[in-house]
Amino acid sequence: MRRIRFFAIPVVMIFVLACGLSNGIQQAATQLPGLLTSAPTALGAMETVAAGQPAVGSIETAVSGQPSSNCASTTPASGGLGISMDTVKAVLQVTGQFDLTDGSVNGQPASTVALTQSAAAAFPSVANGFSAQFIGDPCDIGKVIVTIPRSDQQATSDQGMGLITTLLAGVMPAGTQLPIITWLTQEYDSLPVGGQQQNTFGNMQLTLQRTQTQMILEILSVQ
16 A cells, blocks of 8 residues: 555656646545555546646646757757656656756756655655766756665665655656556565666666665666
């Protein structure tokens, strides 16, 4: 049941963004109890919203009332994941769970994600050492790397998977959120130290590996 509650967080988040911020908050508030107590309903809602995910620029408009200034009217460069940095920032910042800092990684533009204080309190077993980086063309990111602490304590598995779900559910392109999160849920808890699992969803290759102290998820474009 704990992991089901984690799934409900991004479901409601996407619902709010898709419906428009003010109307979405009111509708999500009335539907939240059902999402938190029903696994099939929560996962079904995620799949339904994923299929109708707004195009690049529309999410930013729902959040700020203004279209993206950089990518909304341009065609993303080929070879990326189909995710713009504007979308990442708009979705993650509206949750109130993440802070983002712009910079570069190996000469490429990058945005590094950290937890807010409220998120760190919600995920105490994995807050210290969490990091996520969205790397590449701001209009078509080519790489995502997520690092989350992991130990033998079950709380690090439960909270780690919940944190990945919250991070990725509203960011992945339409049609990929549910299969990606389903696969991660199946592999995250059972992966042994030194183990690695890999899968491909559309143009995305996901590699999940576990070290003595960390879970590392790498998402690359395979176009």
